[in-house]
Amino acid sequence: MVATSDIVIEVRDLDFYYGDIKALRGVSLNIKRNQVTALIGPSGCGKSTFLRLLNRMNDLIPGTRVEGQVMFEGQNLYDEDVNPVDIRRRIGMVFQKPNPFPKSIFNNVAYGPRLTGIKDKKKLDELVVRSLKQAAIWEEVKNSLDKSALSLSGGQQQRLCIARALAMAPEVLLMDEPTSALDPIATSRIEELVEVLKKDYTVVIVTHNMQQAARVSDDTAFFYMGEMVEMGNTERLFTKPEKQQTEHYITGRFG
Amino acid sequence: MTGAASRRYRMMTERVAFGIIRLLAGLVVITLGGIVLFLIYQGARAVNWSFLTEAPRDAMTKGGIFPAIIGTFYLTIGSSLIALPLGVASAIYLSEYAREGWLLKLIRLGIQNWAGVPSVVFGLYGLALFVVFLGFGVSILAGSLTLGFLILPTVIGASEEAFRQVPSTFREASLALGATKFQTICRVVLPSALPGVLTGSILGIGRAAGETAPIMFTAATFYTKHLPTSPLDQVMALPYHIYVLATSGTHIDQTRPLQYGTVLVLISLVLGINIFAIIIRTRMRRKKTW
Numbered sequence: 001m002v003a004t005s006d007i008v009i010e011v012r013d014l015d016f017y018y019g020d021i022k023a024l025r026g027v028s029l030n031i032k033r034n035q036v037t038a039l040i041g042p043s044g045c046g047k048s049t050f051l052r053l054l055n056r057m058n059d060l061i062p063g064t065r066v067e068g069q070v071m072f073e074g075q076n077l078y079d080e081d082v083n084p085v086d087i088r089r090r091i092g093m094v095f096q097k098p099n100p101f102p103k104s105i106f107n108n109v110a111y112g113p114r115l116t117g118i119k120d121k122k123k124l125d126e127l128v129v130r131s132l133k134q135a136a137i138w139e140e141v142k143n144s145l146d147k148s149a150l151s152l153s154g155g156q157q158q159r160l161c162i163a164r165a166l167a168m169a170p171e172v173l174l175m176d177e178p179t180s181a182l183d184p185i186a187t188s189r190i191e192e193l194v195e196v197l198k199k200d201y202t203v204v205i206v207t208h209n210m211q212q213a214a215r216v217s218d219d220t221a222f223f224y225m226g227e228m229v230e231m232g233n234t235e236r237l238f239t240k241p242e243k244q245q246t247e248h249y250i251t252g253r254f255g
Numbered sequence: 256m257t258g259a260a261s262r263r264y265r266m267m268t269e270r271v272a273f274g275i276i277r278l279l280a281g282l283v284v285i286t287l288g289g290i291v292l293f294l295i296y297q298g299a300r301a302v303n304w305s306f307l308t309e310a311p312r313d314a315m316t317k318g319g320i321f322p323a324i325i326g327t328f329y330l331t332i333g334s335s336l337i338a339l340p341l342g343v344a345s346a347i348y349l350s351e352y353a354r355e356g357w358l359l360k361l362i363r364l365g366i367q368n369w370a371g372v373p374s375v376v377f378g379l380y381g382l383a384l385f386v387v388f389l390g391f392g393v394s395i396l397a398g399s400l401t402l403g404f405l406i407l408p409t410v411i412g413a414s415e416e417a418f419r420q421v422p423s424t425f426r427e428a429s430l431a432l433g434a435t436k437f438q439t440i441c442r443v444v445l446p447s448a449l450p451g452v453l454t455g456s457i458l459g460i461g462r463a464a465g466e467t468a469p470i471m472f473t474a475a476t477f478y479t480k481h482l483p484t485s486p487l488d489q490v491m492a493l494p495y496h497i498y499v500l501a502t503s504g505t506h507i508d509q510t511r512p513l514q515y516g517t518v519l520v521l522i523s524l525v526l527g528i529n530i531f532a533i534i535i536r537t538r539m540r541r542k543k544t545w
Contacts, residue, residue: 089433099424
């Protein structure tokens with residue numbers, strides 16, 4: 001049994017609309033602390049939309065509407081007095097395609113801390129080194145911190161983006177199909193990294209690769225047609241799915 | 256037709272088509288080259304060190320164009336100081352803040368039409384608003400404002416295009432790190448767009464340097480020996496000086512070489528400004544890797 005304090009994010013009856021189109025219907029689920037939660041499902045099932053609701057990135061799309069609650073450490077993210085900027089500092093995000101800034105490796109990682117007003121060179125140095133080490137890319141870039149981030153390979157860029165997110169010391173790290181643009185070797189390095197990160201962070205990862213979900217996650221939620229069909233312990237969900245739709249998806253009958 | 260014959264036919268049409276296109280392109284180059292050579296031939300005789308560094312003398316039949324060079328320099332700098340901040344700010348609003356809709360369409364339409372307004376209309380507008388109503392008089396300030404407004408649509412257009420070319424993933428990455436919209440614009444969007452903003456704007460500024468009509472009523476004076484000491488002074492300017500030499504001289508045979516010399520200086524100046532813009536663009540292209 002999981003105590004309440006082990007739940008970081010509690011989603012209750014979440015509906016989401018793009019204009020008149022209802023993209024998510026009545027989604028309720030819990031994200032547990034220091035665990036990796038995978039969101040799986042076929043393309044267009046709403047899993048990425050759901051992920052982006054957890055740090056209010058969907059606010060940026062005009063004409064969208066949210067109903068229901070996303071409780072994060074006891075506070076509803078969609079209360080009127082909540083500033084999305086503060087939320088995004090506490091809940092970091094890594095995107096599908098690596099998207100480093102056209103700046104140096106150092107300045108990419110230091111970008112977030114600088115936003116919060118940290119100017120002290122020594123403190124920034126420390127943060128950058130620590131974040132790069134945490135993201136398992138330090139050894140590869142330690143002699144080229146002044147080089148452009150765009151000179152790195154795709155897999156390195158993605159780990160740099162993870163380092164950049166970690167530099168904000170977020171409580172939760174959201175990853176939106178972080179390996180879909182990477183080759184198998186780069187993918188396995190990111191997967192190894194996710195395993196390590198859960199010691200310090202709570203990770204939510206969207207993937208359409210079921211093997212990946214099985215490999216890296218503790219809990220898995222299966223989304224289909226805007227609904228959360230089933231959620232549970234990853235091993236249990238993949239071996240003994242309770243819902244027929246889940247079974248059909250994981251046995252490859254659709255999707 | 257046999258296969259070989261039809262292939263021959265296709266090759267021939269291709270050759271003819273290419274030939275015509277080449278000829279037309281060549282015509283453009285020849286015309287341009289002709290004008291430039293003519294100006295160099297006519298103007299080079301007048302241009303020398305004292306021409307560039309002295310004031311006109313003897314009812315403009317002798318001496319140089321130094322005050323006009325200085326005047327055009329001030330007007331160019333002044334109009335940039337006005338058009339750049341206003342233009343970049345407007346472009347930031349249009350591309351980053353404004354929501355798509357009829358209002359935005361109307362503003363864009365307005366800016367496009369603005370760019371097509373004849374420059375003499377700007378001159379009259381400047382005369383009415385800056386010279387008379389705001390009381391700046393015929394001055395560098397009034398002329399810079401008028402020229403600044405003339406090139407504003409160019410600056411807005413170039414800047415907006417440059418902002419649009421900044422990938423939205425940069426903005427997303429920044430916002431996801433907890434940056435505010437304003438921080439994102441200042442720290443990511445603007446630096447990435449700056450070379451494009453500058454290139455487009457400098458081309459506009461080059462145009463401002465060569466305009467006559469907008470400064471006729473607002474900044475330029477027929478003749479002054481004195482260099483300006485304040486933004487409220489009137490100045491001589493190269494384009495207006497050419498106009499004066501070409502239309503108001505009584506000793507045409509004596510003023511004509513000076514006139515061509517002035518044209519050559521002005522053309523070189525505008526060309527120099529454009530080359531500067533091209534250098535920035537080339538360097539930017541080399542650096543840009545997204």
